[in-house]
Amino acid sequence: xxxxxxxxxxxxxxxxxxxxxxxxxxxxxxxxxxxxxxxxxxxxxxxxxxxxxxxxxxxxxxxxxxxxxxxxxxxxxxxxxxxxxxxxxxxxxxxxxxxxxxxxxxxxxxxxxxxxxxxxxxxxxxxxxxxxxxxxxxxxxxxxxxxxxxx
Numbered sequence: 380x381x382x383x384x385x386x387x388x389x390x391x392x393x394x395x396x397x398x399x400x401x402x403x404x405x406x407x408x409x410x411x412x413x414x415x416x417x418x419x420x421x422x423x424x425x426x427x428x429x430x431x432x433x434x435x436x437x438x439x440x441x442x443x444x445x446x447x448x449x450x451x452x453x454x455x456x457x458x459x460x461x462x463x464x465x466x467x468x469x470x471x472x473x474x475x476x477x478x479x480x481x482x483x484x485x486x487x488x489x490x491x492x493x494x495x496x497x498x499x500x501x502x503x504x505x506x507x508x509x510x511x512x513x514x515x516x517x518x519x520x521x522x523x524x525x526x527x528x529x530x
Contacts, residue, residue, distance in 0.1 A: 450515075453504070
């Protein structure tokens with residue numbers, strides 16, 4: 380394994396489990412990795428472009444913030460998937476949106492302050508062209524696991 384690959388793995392490990400919550404996190408990380416901050420940011424951008432990093436940000440607990448959430452499975456016709464995914468992704472309430480090779484081919488979570496707001500979204504969504512069927516599986520209990528990739 381090359382030095383560059385070793386550095387990339389080190390950066391990925393730190394990003395997923397040791398990201399500092401400070402005013403200057405990249406400076407702190409670059410000091411820890413003994414590298415220039417601009418070099419670190421360039422490497423993170425490269426890793427993002429290659430698909431190794433999807434996003435860097437906080438993951439808030441919707442239930443602790445008083446939100447309700449539901450897992451939605453949608454059966455969408457092949458020709459309307461792109462348009463419907465764009466519609467789904469236009470909502471800030473949506474996380475974890477996945478395309479699947481299955482009868483219900485799009486799965487995503489939707490969070491809102493009230494069950495009524497979730498119901499309103501589902502009602503609008505069901506009326507869209509290409510939506511064959513929609514399942515709503517409201518969250519009853521949240522189970523969090525610490526999913527870390529080991530390098």
